[in-house]
Amino acid sequence: MAFELPKLAYAYDALEPHIDARTMEIHHSKHHAGYTNNLNAAIAGTDLEGKSIEEILANISQHSVAVRNNGGGFYNHDLFWKVMSPNGGGKPSGDLLTAIEKDFGSFDAFKEEFSKAAATRFGSGWAWLVKQADGKLVVTSTANQDNPLMDIADVKGTPILGLDVWEHAYYLKFQNRRPDYISVFWEVINWEEVVKRFQD
Amino acid sequence: MEHKLPALPYELGALEPYISKKTLEFHYGKHHQAYITNLNNLIKGTAFEDASLEDIVKHSEGGIFNNGAQVYNHTFYFEAFKPNASAEPNGKLKAAIEASFGSFDNFKAEFSKAGATLFGSGWVWLVVDTAGKLAILKTKNAGNPLRDGFIPILTMDVWEHAYYLDTQNARPKYIENFWNIINWELVEKRFEE
Ligand SMILES: [Fe+2]
Ligand SMILES: [Fe+2]
Numbered sequence: 580m581a582f583e584l585p586k587l588a589y590a591y592d593a594l595e596p597h598i599d600a601r602t603m604e605i606h607h608s609k610h611h612a613g614y615t616n617n618l619n620a621a622i623a624g625t626d627l628e629g630k631s632i633e634e635i636l637a638n639i640s641q642h643s644v645a646v647r648n649n650g651g652g653f654y655n656h657d658l659f660w661k662v663m664s665p666n667g668g669g670k671p672s673g674d675l676l677t678a679i680e681k682d683f684g685s686f687d688a689f690k691e692e693f694s695k696a697a698a699t700r701f702g703s704g705w706a707w708l709v710k711q712a713d714g715k716l717v718v719t720s721t722a723n724q725d726n727p728l729m730d731i732a733d734v735k736g737t738p739i740l741g742l743d744v745w746e747h748a749y750y751l752k753f754q755n756r757r758p759d760y761i762s763v764f765w766e767v768i769n770w771e772e773v774v775k776r777f778q779d
Numbered sequence: 780m781e782h783k784l785p786a787l788p789y790e791l792g793a794l795e796p797y798i799s800k801k802t803l804e805f806h807y808g809k810h811h812q813a814y815i816t817n818l819n820n821l822i823k824g825t826a827f828e829d830a831s832l833e834d835i836v837k838h839s840e841g842g843i844f845n846n847g848a849q850v851y852n853h854t855f856y857f858e859a860f861k862p863n864a865s866a867e868p869n870g871k872l873k874a875a876i877e878a879s880f881g882s883f884d885n886f887k888a889e890f891s892k893a894g895a896t897l898f899g900s901g902w903v904w905l906v907v908d909t910a911g912k913l914a915i916l917k918t919k920n921a922g923n924p925l926r927d928g929f930i931p932i933l934t935m936d937v938w939e940h941a942y943y944l945d946t947q948n949a950r951p952k953y954i955e956n957f958w959n960i961i962n963w964e965l966v967e968k969r970f971e972e
Contacts, residue, residue, distance in 0.1 A: 605948055703900045723898055746900075746939035747939050747947075747948065751943065754805045754809065754940075754944070755810055
């Protein structure tokens with residue numbers, strides 16, 4: 580069964596004024612669709628057909644570069660759309676906030692570390708909040724479409740929040756000003772979804 | 780040595796409709812300038828403070844390399860454009876392209892394909908290798924062929940910022956446009972040096 584481009588839970592213009600409708604539309608209907616189609620083409624006729632994306636990523640070192648790039652792109656964008664919401668922003672609640680305070684000192688310290696990881700990723704990539712196997716939270720970043728589920732990742736674990744810092748994610752609205760894009764991301768984070776991923 | 784943003788040999792709007800004025804305003808005025816500012820800040824008090832840009836590209840690492848190579852790469856990229864450009868090179872370069880790639884069209888197709896398939900951010904290069912033959916290389920992010928002993932003579936920026944305002948996700952359209960604005964006389968000069 581082929582992977583399908585996931586539908587967004589909100590309209591393309593729903594994250595305005597933080598993330599503009601045109602960026603959302605191209606990002607979802609062109610970039611994410613491209614990764615999805617290319618992933619399907621890369622696994623067609625191989626024993627990866629029918630496997631879950633998580634299973635594919637966990638053994639990515641054994642697969643082709645096309646599966647790595649497009650499998651990562653497929654998974655990462657799906658996570659990205661879900662951890663954003665028109666009713667987002669603020670802070671997480673409960674266990675996740677407690678864990679963030681324990682592992683980073685404070686929510687603000689976490690926010691600063693995550694923003695810095697996103698701002699300093701050179702070239703294309705992602706910033707992540709990752710829950711490691713022992714339950715500890717860490718911030719990391721990956722190049723291109725790699726992610727912490729991949730067996731080749733420097734920092735491995737379950738990504739529970741991710742920020743796309745490819746230029747396509749912000750160039751139409753922010754051009755060279757990546758830090759401005761990073762700061763609006765905090766206004767649209769769907770913390771309920773992040774909490775759910777933290778608890779799973 | 781303080782690095783400075785080199786003047787462009789054409790107006791910001793001169794490459795339209797192939798590269799828009801708006802793209803150049805950001806790409807040259809903001810990105811290229813930022814790499815220069817960052818480089819100047821990073822080399823202060825280091826062994827690279829008085830080094831040539833070429834030495835920085837060849838020998839530095841980390842932030843100094845990333846910014847220094849981006850300064851080199853962008854200068855190399857921007858200076859090899861011109862409005863009303865000829866479609867193909869002439870003379871020795873043309874002969875060398877035909878010797879290495881079969882024909883100019885084959886070269887163009889191979890270089891274009893390298894650009895379309897480079898995943899993420901990076902650069903495509905036409906280089907002269909140590910045997911004097913021409914080759915096409917891809918480098919990621921700030922990568923530069925001088926580090927591996929090649930002499931670059933033409934480059935194409937495929938970071939998304941190079942084309943996103945003009946062609947968005949359609950990188951191949953940007954690559955098609957690229958062929959209309961190459962200053963082949965300059966590329967020939969680089970080749971013959
Ligand atoms: Fe993206
Ligand atoms: Fe560039």
